Amino acid sequence: MTALAILGGHLIDPAAGVDLLKDILLKDGRVAEIAGPGKLKQANGAESLDAAGLTVAPGLIDMHVHLREPGQGYKETIATGTAAAAAGGFTSVAAMPNTAPVNDSPEITRWMQAPERGAAIRVFPVAAATRGSKGEAINDYAAMKSAGAVAVTDDGQPILKDSVMRETLAAAARVGLTVIQHAEDTRLTQGGSMNLGPVSFKLGLRGMPPEAESGMVERDIRLVTELRDIRAHLHVAHTSTAAALNAVRQARRNGLRVTCEVTPHHFLLTEEHVGLFNTNAKMNPPLRAPADRDAMIEAILDGVVDVIATDHAPHAVHEKEVEFENAPNGITGLETALGLCLRWLHKEWRMPLGRVLSLLSAQPAALLNLKGRGTLTAGSFADVLIFDPKAEWTYRAREGKSKSRNTPFDGWTMQGKVRWTISEGRIAYSSPA
Amino acid sequence: MSPTATPARRQLHPPPVPASPFPYHPGSLLSAQDLTLEELSRILIRATALENEDPLVRSRILAKRRVALLFYESSTRTRTSFELAAKGLGADTTLVSSLSSSIEKGESLKDTGLTLRALGAETIILRHNSCGAPWLLEAETRLPVLNGGDGMHEHPTQALLDLRTILAHLRPGVEVVTAEALAGVTVSIVGDILHSRVARSNMMLLPRLGARVLLCGPKELLPDLAAAAGPGIAIERDFDAALRQSQAVMMLRIQAERLAGMQLDLEQYKASYQLTGLRLAAHAPEAIVLHPGPIIRGLEVTAGVADGPQSVILEQVRNGVAIRMAVVERALTASQQGGRA
Numbered sequence: 220m221t222a223l224a225i226l227g228g229h230l231i232d233p234a235a236g237v238d239l240l241k242d243i244l245l246k247d248g249r250v251a252e253i254a255g256p257g258k259l260k261q262a263n264g265a266e267s268l269d270a271a272g273l274t275v276a277p278g279l280i281d282m283h284v285h286l287r288e289p290g291q292g293y294k295e296t297i298a299t300g301t302a303a304a305a306a307g308g309f310t311s312v313a314a315m316p317n318t319a320p321v322n323d324s325p326e327i328t329r330w331m332q333a334p335e336r337g338a339a340i341r342v343f344p345v346a347a348a349t350r351g352s353k354g355e356a357i358n359d360y361a362a363m364k365s366a367g368a369v370a371v372t373d374d375g376q377p378i379l380k381d382s383v384m385r386e387t388l389a390a391a392a393r394v395g396l397t398v399i400q401h402a403e404d405t406r407l408t409q410g411g412s413m414n415l416g417p418v419s420f421k422l423g424l425r426g427m428p429p430e431a432e433s434g435m436v437e438r439d440i441r442l443v444t445e446l447r448d449i450r451a452h453l454h455v456a457h458t459s460t461a462a463a464l465n466a467v468r469q470a471r472r473n474g475l476r477v478t479c480e481v482t483p484h485h486f487l488l489t490e491e492h493v494g495l496f497n498t499n500a501k502m503n504p505p506l507r508a509p510a511d512r513d514a515m516i517e518a519i520l521d522g523v524v525d526v527i528a529t530d531h532a533p534h535a536v537h538e539k540e541v542e543f544e545n546a547p548n549g550i551t552g553l554e555t556a557l558g559l560c561l562r563w564l565h566k567e568w569r570m571p572l573g574r575v576l577s578l579l580s581a582q583p584a585a586l587l588n589l590k591g592r593g594t595l596t597a598g599s600f601a602d603v604l605i606f607d608p609k610a611e612w613t614y615r616a617r618e619g620k621s622k623s624r625n626t627p628f629d630g631w632t633m634q635g636k637v638r639w640t641i642s643e644g645r646i647a648y649s650s651p652a
Numbered sequence: 653m654s655p656t657a658t659p660a661r662r663q664l665h666p667p668p669v670p671a672s673p674f675p676y677h678p679g680s681l682l683s684a685q686d687l688t689l690e691e692l693s694r695i696l697i698r699a700t701a702l703e704n705e706d707p708l709v710r711s712r713i714l715a716k717r718r719v720a721l722l723f724y725e726s727s728t729r730t731r732t733s734f735e736l737a738a739k740g741l742g743a744d745t746t747l748v749s750s751l752s753s754s755i756e757k758g759e760s761l762k763d764t765g766l767t768l769r770a771l772g773a774e775t776i777i778l779r780h781n782s783c784g785a786p787w788l789l790e791a792e793t794r795l796p797v798l799n800g801g802d803g804m805h806e807h808p809t810q811a812l813l814d815l816r817t818i819l820a821h822l823r824p825g826v827e828v829v830t831a832e833a834l835a836g837v838t839v840s841i842v843g844d845i846l847h848s849r850v851a852r853s854n855m856m857l858l859p860r861l862g863a864r865v866l867l868c869g870p871k872e873l874l875p876d877l878a879a880a881a882g883p884g885i886a887i888e889r890d891f892d893a894a895l896r897q898s899q900a901v902m903m904l905r906i907q908a909e910r911l912a913g914m915q916l917d918l919e920q921y922k923a924s925y926q927l928t929g930l931r932l933a934a935h936a937p938e939a940i941v942l943h944p945g946p947i948i949r950g951l952e953v954t955a956g957v958a959d960g961p962q963s964v965i966l967e968q969v970r971n972g973v974a975i976r977m978a979v980v981e982r983a984l985t986a987s988q989q990g991g992r993a
Contacts, residue, residue, distance in 0.1 A: 410912055417880040423783040423805030423852060425912075491669045495682075496784030509666075516664055540762050540792065542782035544803075567665065631667075 228270025233577035234594035278310025278602030283528035290319025298337035305648035310602035323347035325366035372399035433462035461514035533623030558633025610636035679796030679986030715742035720773035737976035811853035835862035843904035859884025895935035
């Protein structure tokens with residue numbers, strides 16, 4: 220593999236505490252050398268990228284995406300989903316197991332990572348917590364882990380039974396895997412298609428109460444408390460309610476291993492954005508009340524939130540062009556996450572760039588125990604994002620790399636233009652200056 | 653809002669909610685809220701004018717124009733009165749109902765709408781079991797769409813005909829409505845508010861004319877958050893107390909088809925919320941009694957009240973034809989370029 224030198228860029232590597240002009244040499248898929256401007260020693264013969272005026276950072280990591288393969292290639296494929304990820308600055312994604320069939324076997328886990336899938340960046344499968352994600356019999360986590368799974372979840376099919384969830388947390392802890400829970404007491408949300416509140420009442424839509432999320436988080440935290448001796452790790456996916464965040468905050472004060480992620484749509488939008496039945500504002504968990512959205516922003520700024528993840532959930536156009544109640548849940552997110560985080564968290568709410576990038580790289584890498592990723596030091600993987608932090612641009616869903624365009628952010632102003640995304644030393648995405 | 657949400661410490665300026673693009677067509681009637689008071693007045697005036705017009709003259713107004721009625725739910729009053737209204741103005745109507753069409757074969761609302769447009773439909777009147785279906789149909793066809801009731805959401809022509817009925821009794825002669833037209837008037841809406849599109853359209857419309865709306869019913873059928881739906885809306889769970897304050901009482905049917913497993917004690921319901929002759933005489937002897945139909949006699953109202961002197965239920969039905977003539981005429985004469993008619 221040829222060597223690649225990134226010259227003249229401003230390196231921000233929050234995990235290593237670096238925020239300086241640096242030249243970086245990539246070789247054989249790894250970071251070979253980092254030195255002050257013009258000081259690389261081994262760059263002879265290397266191709267180079269001119270990163271002057273640009274920010275260089277560890278490639279982004281999205282720990283919550285739906286790539287739809289196997290089984291639903293008409294929505295997205297691993298190839299198109301990872302191309303979208305690369306365009307969004309991501310070099311690793313964790314792929315949720317609610318595929319068809321469900322990823323509950325080492326065979327499917329390996330199939331997803333096979334070179335034939337044509338992934339532009341690294342795909343880390345997340346294994347189903349239970350057989351068929353039916354919430355009954357737990358999987359063989361050791362086998363799933365050795366096939367490449369980085370966490371377990373029944374995302375979208377929350378584990379309701381206390382006994383099964385306890386067993387899941389205990390078994391995952393024994394093999395050192397995180398349990399990701401889509402926290403929703405589905406007994407309280409049946410028939411609901413948006414947040415329960417004045418807006419759902421006005422629209423005549425059946426609502427999903429915020430307690431369906433917070434109650435499940437509280438239940439899970441009780442189980443983690445029972446299992447504290449074995450350090451069971453609970454990760455709350457796409458947190459959307461103030462009450463759930465408070466429960467996470469309290470659990471952490473009590474010394475429990477409880478982490479959480481928030482999506483850009485939950486810290487930017489509210490139930491009001493459903494407007495008049497916009498199916499691109501329909502997802503699960505639903506957009507919540509303004510006070511909940513504000514609580515997400517506060518918790519991100521205060522450092523309570525560990526990770527920003529997209530819950531990238533592509534659906535074909537015809538699936539969303541239907542009656543609101545009949546539309547599937549979910550929106551795409553890989554191509555808008557960085558632009559929205561920089562536009563809002565950094566520019567509007569003044570979060571330092573390094574902290575924003577950390578939420579999108581170093582922190583998910585640490586959480587999923589992805590060794591050598593989420594940082595750029597000699598020897599780590601050559602997963603690099605090079606972007607212009609000042610550039611503003613308008614997102615056009617039509618022009619995206621994803622197979623689907625179900626997004627509420629079409630036409631929104633984004634900040635920070637990705638110039639190159641480098642995955643293990645290969646340029647996975649580049650855009651003109 | 654979650655009860656535990658903490659107030660923001662920082663001044664956050666989150667992204668604004670974008671303005672609604674609806675209605676795309678100025679002739680559409682998706683929600684009664686889309687109508688300005690001027691438009692509302694114009695519809696009321698045209699309803700009277702068209703009702704009084706010579707039938708032969710009237711039948712030339714929309715001669716040979718094409719109106720499609722697309723019905724995904726059963727209907728007697730709405731369907732028949734829209735059809736009579738359109739035909740009374742000379743339009744050709746065609747009825748597509750979910751049980752005798754390609755909808756049964758799985759055709760989407762979008763495709764059905766585009767098919768009707770290709771067949772020459774100039775406006776579509778839609779009754780649908782899903783909330784928001786008329787908005788989807790309008791966005792996809794860009795035709796004037798008239799909402800004939802969408803799920804539990806809205807039924808704007810019902811609210812207009814209720815308004816015409818209320819005005820005729822409480823403000824006789826008034827057709828040009830203002831924000832004070834119904835000042836001092838209290839209208840109680842009683843019963844299954846949660847599942848009622850008629851209640852939603854009325855509670856959003858009547859306060860804009862100065863009326864106070866009292867919602868009355870048990871918690872299962874009337875959640876507390878209903879009071880936050882808009883200004884001028886309050887909850888009064890004591891039916892007798894609501895009656896004592898009301899000049900108009902709108903009774904609603906329990907929508908058994910939308911209860912979704914909810915269990916109700918009907919005997920207890922009747923004891924608390926059935927409108928009986930005794931109750932009416934004791935607490936609201938002057939009020940008019942409305943009901944959008946269908947009536948379940950002996951449940952929400954007794955036969956004596958439904959047929960009694962205070963009942964204006966059949967007047968509502970008659971007003972439905974007049975209002976729908978005005979609304980269909982508006983749909984087919986509003987110009988896409990020239991803004992709202």
